[in-house]
Amino acid sequence: MELDNTSTKSSVLIVDDNPRNLQVLGGFLKEKGLLVEFAIDGHSALEWFNKRRFDLILLDIMMPGMNGFEVCRKIKENPVTCDIPVIFITAVSDTDSIVKGFNIGAVDYITKPFIQDELLVRIKTQLEAVRSKQLILEYLSNIEEKNKNINSSIDYARYIQNAVIQTSETSSKYLPDYFIIDHPKDILSGDYYWINNIDGQVIFAVMDCTGHGVPGALMSILGTTFLNDIICHKKILQPDKILECLREKLIHSLGQKQNSVVVKDGMEGSVVNFDQSTSTLTFAGSLNPMVHIRNNEMTLLKADRFPIGFYDKEAKFSLNTIKINKDDMVYLYSDGYIDQFGGPDSKKIKSKGFRELLLTYHELPLMAQKTKLEEYLNLWRGNLEQTDDILVVGIRF
Helix, strand or coil: CCCCCCCCCCEEEEECCCHHHHHHHHHHHHHCCCEEEEECCHHHHHHHCCCCCCCEEEECCCCCCCCHHHHHHHHHHCCCCCCCCEEEEECCCCHHHHHHHHHCCCCEEEECCCCHHHHHHHHHHHHHHHHHHHHHHHHHHHHHHHHHHHHHHHHHHHHHHHHHHHHHHCCHHHCCEEEEEEECCCCCCCEEEEEEEECCEEEEEEEEECCCHHHHHHHHHHHHHHHHHHHHHCCCCCHHHHHHHHHHHHHHHCCEECCEECCCCCEEEEEEEEECCCCEEEEEEEECCEEEEECCEEEEECCECCCECCCCCCCCCCCEEEECCCCCEEEEECCCCCCCEECCCCEECHHHHHHHHHHHHCCCCHHHHHHHHHHHHHHHHCCCCCCCCEEEEEEEC
16 A cells, blocks of 8 residues: 655654664555654654654654653644644553543554554545645635735725716715715625716716626726716716616617627616706606605605616606705615615515605704614614615705
8 A cells, every 4th residue: 555656755753762663663654655754752753843844743652751642742732733643653552541642632543563554544544634634725825815816806996996986076066965875795886876067967876787796896887987978978968868878878888689688787777967057856767766855755756667778678768857945855776775684584674664764864964864874774784794785875955
């Protein structure tokens, strides 16, 4: 039985005060393909660890000066050597000694005279365990390094995503007061917002892309780029027309045709336009509605029930118009807050519960509203995992 047929031979330290035992056992193991070193007492054995690393230690118990139990204890107390497997090979065969040997860290206990084939099997088992552990540690180290690189890339991607999204806020001093709650499920988000003032017309958009993480983030950057072109360059400012153009661009860019839809991903969301000269707000939405609160009365402006992207029926987005008074509150949001599981029964917050929160907090200063909504969300979620990307925008006129 060849004990080591790998390119790197395993090394064994034999510790025994009987030279004859060292000669016989050492010669036997060398014939089986192992690298063998010898120590005639405990102190000599411990000195070896300052010189090299061993894969296995075969240790006698009855030795002068320092017995095998003491040697084993010192090996296991040393962080450098504690993981080296120790097999006792000894003439001491009473139960108390065997139990003591295992209790101080030995992996096996063989009594003399030993049977060669049995010894080989036991040594082979321990050496294979050592190799397996080394491989696992190497794999874990590689995985850790890859994860570190991936996380570093994702962190930088989030930085880029935020930079792309926040470029729309170039005229923030001409915008109404607002707050944003933006909590990705992962580092990257499939939810995004777009805000700008175009010739006295304030555009707010809140979008929820299919998926989250990297796929969602790619879609969000695509959507932000499209909104920049639609609103800033083409000067399309009416919310329903913005959604129509965004849908056309997505369908074209993703190759979404009636008979050959390769990528079915899309978006849902809502867009508002506030004309500062007339105090008129127009709204259009895909699946996600808008909440308007005035004098403690809430109005829900419903969204159309089809996505921004491929849809197997012809449909046009609806346009809603309302007059805005001073101190009115408007809320745009994705479905992440609503769909978060939690509470005493691990249920969703749901639309009704979310709107009740908005009505409760709407008179508070904007940052206080944001804090209250985040505190409630964290309390509701508890130890449960975040369900989806979360995006809420509150606007006070």
